Amino acid sequence: MAAHRKPRNSPLGGQAARTAATLALASAATATLFEGSGQAEPRLTPAQVKAKVDRLYQEAEAATEKYNGAKEKVDEARGALDRLRDEAARRTARLNTARDALGSTAAAQYRSGGLDPAVQLALTSDPDEYLARAALAEKAGERQATAITSVRRELTGIAQLRAGSTERLTQLRGHEAELRRQKTAVQGKLDEARTLLARLTAEERARYEAAATGSGRGGDGSGGFADAAGARADRAGEARGPVAAPNGRAAQAISFARNQLGKPYVWGATGPSGYDCSGLTQAAWRSAGVSLPRTTYTQINAGQRVSRSELAPGDLVFFYSGISHVGLYIGGGQMIHAPRPGAPIRVAPIDEMPFAGATRVV
Known part of the structure; x- marks a missing residue:
């Protein structure tokens, strides 16, 4: 008679086996995913880092100008709201004065008993005196009617004024929300740029910073950022010296801008310790007694448009399709501008960025 062997139980039988297989497949997929994501971000070359950082700085500057515009609207709305509230307070004081006067008149009438004028005439021992008093009372009544009209x-x-204040307050809150959005956008772009720059070696970073501060120029694709020919062109432009300004106001604006050379770019700033691009041009022309709007996209409409071939010292020169950067032209193809974070106010050729237009302040 054949012996029946009892089958051995698998240590991973049934549901346990299926679970183990699922875990193994998931583990393999996860490993593949990590390997793929690790290969998805190859190390950028220094030239690629520079290109990305430059783009981020340009986007940050565009957001800065929107921030400046929102801040200007916040300041305007807050000022208008304060004026409305001040006027409401003055009117409330006048209202209280008129009410007090009406209260005094009403109290006097109550104390007199409010007798009918005919009865008072009949009871008086001196009709002439009564009629004189009646005339005064009539005038007092006219004053009372005027007071009532004033109260109304x-x-x-x-x-x-309260309705206007409510509307202004709503506008103010909307502008403040936009201000916060643009501030977040600027800070996000700058943080991303700093993260990219941190990937560079110390030598690469030094070359990039040298280009940013004006001692070097854009990349050549081989990992370096200095462009000797461009640097020589910059020095040659500066060697030509300042071109005479067409009038005293333009000369004063340029003189002011020259005195700011070396100060840092600070986004949203209008001086005196730092400036952004439109803050610098605004401050320069303010020193000459001219009030410019706050942002690049409003400054371009603050004077007479001129072509590039017609440029004269003191003109405002604008760059990029979104009119997101501005400098002060000083002649010889050069301008003074606040470039971007990390790059101080400096003299630079106007052909280092895409030219978008120019305006002559009049």
Whole structure:
């Protein structure tokens, strides 16, 4: 009679086996995923880092100008709201004065008993005196009617001021929300640029910073950033010396800008310790007694448009399709501008960025 062997139980039988197989497949997929993601971000060359960082700085500057515009609207709305509130306070004071006067008149009438004028005339021992008093009372009544009209007018005015204040407050909150959005956008772009720059070696970073500060120029694709020919062109442009400004105001604006050379670019700043690009041009022309708008996209419309061939010292020169950068032309193909974070205010050729237009301040 054949012996029946009892089958051995597998240590991973049934559901346990299926679970183990699932875990193994998941592990293999995860490993493949990690390997793929590790290969998805190859190390960027220094030239690629520079290109990305330059783009981020340009985007940050565009966001900075939107921030500046939003801040200008916040300041305007807050100023208008404060003026409305001040006027409401003045009108409230006048209203209280008129109400006090009405209260005094009403109290006096109550104390007199409010007798009918005919009865008062019949009871008086001196009709002539009564008639004189009646004339005064009539004038007092006219004054009282005027006071009532004044009260009504002040009430109406205060109601209108309150409605205006509510509208201005709503506008203010909207502008403040936009201000926060643009601030976040600027800071995000700058943080991303700093992260990319941190990937460079110390030598690569030094070359990039040298280019940013004006002692070198853009990359050649081989890992270096200095361009000797470009640097020589910059020095030659500066060697030509300043070109005479067409008038005293332009000369003063240029003189002011020259005195800011070496100061840092600070986004959203209008001086005196640092500036962004439009903050510098605004401050320069303010020193000459001319009030410019705050942002690049409003400054370009603040004067007479001129072509590149017509440029004269003191003109505002604008760059990029979005009009996101501005400099102060000083002649000889050169400008003074606040380039970007990490790059101080300096003299630079106007052909180092895409030219978008120019405006002559008049």
